[in-house]
Amino acid sequence: MTLVVLTGSPGVGKSTVAEKALQKTDKEFKTVNYGDKMLEVAKDRGWVENRDQMRKLDPKKQKEVQKIAGEKISQMSEKQSIMVDTHSTIKTPQGYLPGIPEWVLNALDPDTIIVVEASPKEIIARREKDAGERIRDKETSKQLSEHQEMNRVAAMACAILNGSTVKIIENPDGGLEEAAESLLKVLK
Template identity: 30%
Template sequence: MLILVTGVPGVGKTSIIKEGIKYIKYNFNILSLGDIILDIAKKNYNINNRDEIRKKLSIKDQLNLQMEAMKYVKDIEKNENIILDTHLVIESYAGFVPGIIRTFADILRPNGIVVITSDPDKIFLRRLKDMEIRGRDIENLKRIEIQQNLTIYFTTVFMFEYHTVVEIINNEEGLLDISSKKFAEFINKLIGNE
């Protein structure tokens, strides 16, 4: 089983996954597509962080990195359930680009997608903190809202094309435990119905 967990940078995906795994009744391998891609980029393109991937590499090189990562994920899925922390929409130097193009979606065919959302103001504040820790860029509130809406829209393609079950969870400030339990409940129900 493959579950994608997605949302804009700073929404709290990774925190919800780390907290939510405690409540999931089944074994899952948690992977970060960004980490997988970064590892490949470091080896092949002398890249130091995720933001450099979108700033320094051509779209073609980014797609090649993603293809390698998709194959890696599918190899692991043969033997394990996977929660894949990823982005469906990425803001590149040229504008918004898909995090998973159709070719990659055809490979992955996830059973479920969890979209984590939050108030753009809260995301903006989290990104301010991340700017120092992870070297992230800061965008304006409208761009955050647009990217969040595009992410939700993108999941409809998976629903219609691959019969993927989608859940949207709002990560409200100070309510990580509630959001994490909703996340786990969705996965427990989904895998229980397979």
């Protein structure tokens, strides 16, 4: 089975790109949101009440949650192709936490890691549009540029460790069709 990891900064539109691409393919992929799996684990332990509290958890607890979620997704990938919608880095008050640390990478063993990007100004505008649905930290364009750079570095580090490929897909405003087509080429 194929396992693809789809990453990008919050608000970049990675879930939207994935939905659009999967509508256009005959290949069956189950999309699994890594954050949802992590939230499920953290809620079961009574550590959080909502998803936006996750990045503020103590790093030791975040690591435990990541590991258990990775193991659960790995078990799912034995039966069907999976697209894991996640973040390659999580910006925390202590610094950047790897979204795909070694123990998660080993469990998932992805074939490809995709990094979805957009301009920082576009991401800021998208975050403002979904402000009623999510509680997101405010970041400047400079901070978002750094975050996207950290995502690229983290994705490539993962690829070095497990031999996967890394694909960067641009998702500018008005470019959803092209971004979905780029993702489709990877899924074939």
